[in-house]
Amino acid sequence: MAKYSIGLILGLLLALTACEPPAPVDTSAAGDYNLTLYLQEQKAHMQAKKPMVLKSVTTGDKPVETVETDEIDWEDELAVFEQLDLRRPALEDYYMKQETVLENGDIAVEYKKKEESEPLVHYLYLTLTPTRQLKELNATLQDKNPLFYSRRHVTLQTEPETGNVSSYRITGVQKLIFSDSLHFKVDANL
Template identity: 60%
Template sequence: MAKYNPLLWVGLLLAIASCERPAPPVTDSAGQASYNLTAYLQQQKEALEAEKPMVLKSVETQGKDAELVETSEVDWEDELTVFEQADLNRPSLQEYYTKQQQTLSDGSVQVEYSKLEDAEPQVHYLRLVLTPNGKLKELTATLQDQNIIYYSHRKIALTTNPKTGSIASYRVDGVQKMIFGDSLHYSVKANL
């Protein structure tokens, strides 16, 4: 029986680490859900897969020189997944955030979501700038995942073409660490 004890502990730790709380939709004072980022990104993935635009991409990891690539062969599903994680238009998140909204001088609307002090959601901060007609103009977010085995902290940003509403550029700066490993700092920048 004693030889199974370490396996039992590892299994228990993995089970605890994989637990997540479900999340309610974030709504504004009028009861409308927040901007549907997932729907926007899905539409963008389909358009980018069809158009295959040239992308200038820079990837930099800690201690290494930046690697610069220009290509039209991009896995958009994989590339934009991190931005879908910032979507607060999902069940059970409203109680974890404060929301501030203001109209900017150009008529755009800036909406900021900040996590409450005691809350532990993955999205710690989200700022959306929407055009006067409700299209995404800019996104900035801070994401953090942490459990007893893994830690990840990412700052993400995305801008769109003001005329078309299509993605123009994006950036991910992050650090990740496994409990028994070193931290890895990385940065990914892309311009379409």
């Protein structure tokens, strides 16, 4: 009798679970690209490999300063790009997200700030390979308060074969309340 009871109970449990609707899958972050993880991997890779970088910096109306070096603090150098990871649940209400498959099979992921919101990142456009490897990133960041204004446009491109960072550019302007605007540009090619 005991083996019939166990069999009956297991059969009933199986029948009940088969009739239950499947649990909803949380897709809110499943398809999102993890930019923070990518940047952490890149920082570790570049700290180990120490690639040669040709870096040009322009500030205001001063002449361009260009240096070629392998001595880069990648933690500081890529910090601005870490601000672009919009996957945090607290930021969902600030953006409209659109994901599109392009003609060549790449995936475009675009985040635009909602009109009524004022987040740091105003625009983010990622181009990913069909396997969701980063190809290119374009973004606009703006920070504004009564004492300070800053607007930056950043781009980052990767090597098609490896997915490693191949170049990046930061252009922008910043202004303190009692000073002139300072325009700047940083170009780096690995």
